[in-house]
Amino acid sequence: MIATRTKMVKKLNALTGTTSLTICDIELTAPKPLPKGYPVNPASFGDYIRQYRMAHCYSAFELSLELDVYESTIYKWEYGKTKPTPKNIQKIIEFMGYDPRIHNPLKIENYELT
Numbered sequence: 001m002i003a004t005r006t007k008m009v010k011k012l013n014a015l016t017g018t019t020s021l022t023i024c025d026i027e028l029t030a031p032k033p034l035p036k037g038y039p040v041n042p043a044s045f046g047d048y049i050r051q052y053r054m055a056h057c058y059s060a061f062e063l064s065l066e067l068d069v070y071e072s073t074i075y076k077w078e079y080g081k082t083k084p085t086p087k088n089i090q091k092i093i094e095f096m097g098y099d100p101r102i103h104n105p106l107k108i109e110n111y112e113l114t
Helices: 002-016 045-055 060-067 071-078 086-096
Strands: none
Touching: 045 060, 045 071, 045 086, 060 071, 060 086
């Protein structure tokens, strides 16, 4: 990266006829943007399923294989067309590791400890 940057600066200096001194390299970091359609404030069971699926990089097809349901069923849950049966709710809870109806894991780094 530094060699490439140095080459670019040299090319730019050759074109403009100027001289520059590099004092330091700056590296900017930013959090990865949320995927399109990511439910920031989930309100329904389907929102929690979509949030978990997107946060853990599962496609609807992959999640359907894990839960032994059709891919279209995942979309119907996420968009509120249908609700999971009690049997499917149990599968979802086992797969996610928590019950989204009563527990949503908090991101501790957003809170200040006193």
